[in-house]
Amino acid sequence: MYIGKSYTLIEFVTWTKGKIYTLLLLGFIPICLYHIFGVKWVAIPWSVIAMLGTATAFILGFKNNLSYSRSLEAQNVWTAIVSNSRSWGLVSQDYLQDNSEISKSLIYTHIAWVTALRYSMRESKRWESTNKKNNVEYRKRFTIPEQQTTLEEELAKYLVPAELQNILKAKNISTQILSLQSKTLKSLYEKQEINVTQFVDMEKSIKEFYNLQGKSEQIKNSPFPRQYNIINNLLIQSFSFLLPYGLLADFNRLNESVSGVMKGNMIWLIIPFSFLISWLYSSIAQVGENTENPFEGGANDVPISQISFQLEAELREMLGEVNLTDFNRSQNNIIL
Numbered sequence: 539m540y541i542g543k544s545y546t547l548i549e550f551v552t553w554t555k556g557k558i559y560t561l562l563l564l565g566f567i568p569i570c571l572y573h574i575f576g577v578k579w580v581a582i583p584w585s586v587i588a589m590l591g592t593a594t595a596f597i598l599g600f601k602n603n604l605s606y607s608r609s610l611e612a613q614n615v616w617t618a619i620v621s622n623s624r625s626w627g628l629v630s631q632d633y634l635q636d637n638s639e640i641s642k643s644l645i646y647t648h649i650a651w652v653t654a655l656r657y658s659m660r661e662s663k664r665w666e667s668t669n670k671k672n673n674v675e676y677r678k679r680f681t682i683p684e685q686q687t688t689l690e691e692e693l694a695k696y697l698v699p700a701e702l703q704n705i706l707k708a709k710n711i712s713t714q715i716l717s718l719q720s721k722t723l724k725s726l727y728e729k730q731e732i733n734v735t736q737f738v739d740m741e742k743s744i745k746e747f748y749n750l751q752g753k754s755e756q757i758k759n760s761p762f763p764r765q766y767n768i769i770n771n772l773l774i775q776s777f778s779f780l781l782p783y784g785l786l787a788d789f790n791r792l793n794e795s796v797s798g799v800m801k802g803n804m805i806w807l808i809i810p811f812s813f814l815i816s817w818l819y820s821s822i823a824q825v826g827e828n829t830e831n832p833f834e835g836g837a838n839d840v841p842i843s844q845i846s847f848q849l850e851a852e853l854r855e856m857l858g859e860v861n862l863t864d865f866n867r868s869q870n871n872i873i874l
Contacts, residue, residue, distance in 0.1 A: 539841040539873050554821045556672050561816045565782045565809040572786045573805050580783055587777070587784030594773040594819060601770045602826035608757060612832035612840045615753045619655075620849055622750065623648060626743050627853045633736045640731070642857055644722065649850050650696040651715040655751060656842045657692070658712060658758070659833035660684040665761040666834040667827050673836060680869040682835045683843045712751055720744050754833075762830040774823050778816035782808050837872050844873045 551558075571577040627645055634641040660682065667673055689711070693702055701718060708714035720741065727737040785808045792804040825838075832840040 539837075539839060539844075550821070553672055553676050554817070554824060557817065557820050558813075561778060561813045561820070562809060564779055564816070565812040568782045568786060569805055569808055572790070581786040582780060582783040584784045584788060587781055590773070590777050590780065594777045597766075597770050597773055598819065598823055598826070601766050602822065602829070604766070605762065605826040605830035608762065609829050609832040609838075609840065612754070612757050615750055615757070616840055616842055616845050619652070619747075619750050619754075620845060622743060622746055623652065623849050624852065626740075626747075627856045629736075629740060629743070631856060633732050633740070634726075637731060640722075640726065644719065645853050645857060646696040647715060647719055647722070649853060650693050651712055651719070651747065652846050652849060653692050653696070654689065654711040654715055655754065656846045657684050657689045658710075659754060659842055660835055661758075663758070663761070663831070663834070665764075666831045668834045668836060672824070673828065676837065677835075680837065680872045680874065682874055683847075684835075713748075716744055716747055716751070758831075758833050767827075770823060770826075774819050777819060781816055782812040785812055835874065839874060841873045 545553075568580055571580050626648055630641050630644040630648075634644070662668065668677070690702070690706060693705070693711075697705065705711055705714045705718065723732070723737060723740050723744070726732045727734070732740070786805065789805045789808050792807075793800075793802050796804060828836050828838055832838075833842060
């Protein structure tokens with residue numbers, strides 16, 4: 539997540555520069571054909587371009603709105619994880635005031651669940667855009683915490699070795715950790731260390747964590763509908779290609795109303811104007827593409843790593859632990 543006031547123009551241009559040379563070339567070719575080689579039939583009526591541009595803008599807006607909805611849903615899921623985790627920390631202490639070791643174990647195991655979940659959210663999917671050239675270059679500005687250490691190293695901080703080895707064998711580690719929590723609660727109830735009301739209450743919390751995990755996994759593992767993606771790309775590419783052809787006749791007529799050095803050369807202004815319009819369309823599409831996958835490790839992601847670090851600090855403070863690591867990991871106004 540970007541936490542500065544705004545991206546600078548230099549940052550944004552650097553991020554989108556991969557399309558600049560292509561768009562400039564697309565504006566240069568029709569001018570050569572029309573103005574230099576005299577191929578006048580390449581000029582397209584502006585009404586055709588206007589209709590195509592309107593359709594492109596409509597689909598682009600629709601797709602970006604859906605992309606933002608996915609990101610907002612992901613933010614809501616992790617906000618709910620934070621709220622429920624705080625409640626878990628409170629009841630783990632209040633219900634087990636006479637057994638601080640078990641209370642600590644329940645809280646540490648929960649931190650392990652949050653850790654395992656964020657690692658699974660950072661796994662690369664084939665439809666994500668993190669490996670595209672522009673994103674790879676921009677990612678030099680920050681590091682992804684889940685790529686700095688392994689999951690095993692992180693879980694070893696919160697789980698005993700015997701539990702850790704069994705959990706690492708599971709296909710879904712997060713699910714296995716919640717199952718471990720449930721087994722612990724059952725054992726506590728059988729030993730009469732918690733009563734039936736407390737047992738049911740804590741089991742409901744685990745069920746809610748399962749639900750939130752499922753919602754987060756659904757966003758991660760379900761790509762944005764490909765049919766919208768392909769039609770959006772085709773429209774933008776078609777519009778960018780045809781736009782300068784639609785400007786030829788109108789800019790050529792401007793020569794009749796000017797004098798001096800620009801007389802007869804007004805048509806060359808098509809290059810900057812067509813570039814600017816096409817660049818704006820393609821840049822908006824690129825923003826949407828990098829919003830639709832809110833866990834992939836991009837600058838506009840939901841900051842699940844920072845959320846996890848902050849949540850860990852709060853839960854450990856509930857246990858009375860002090861001198862904790864500073865979990866504020868902002869890099870160039872970006873937190874993950």
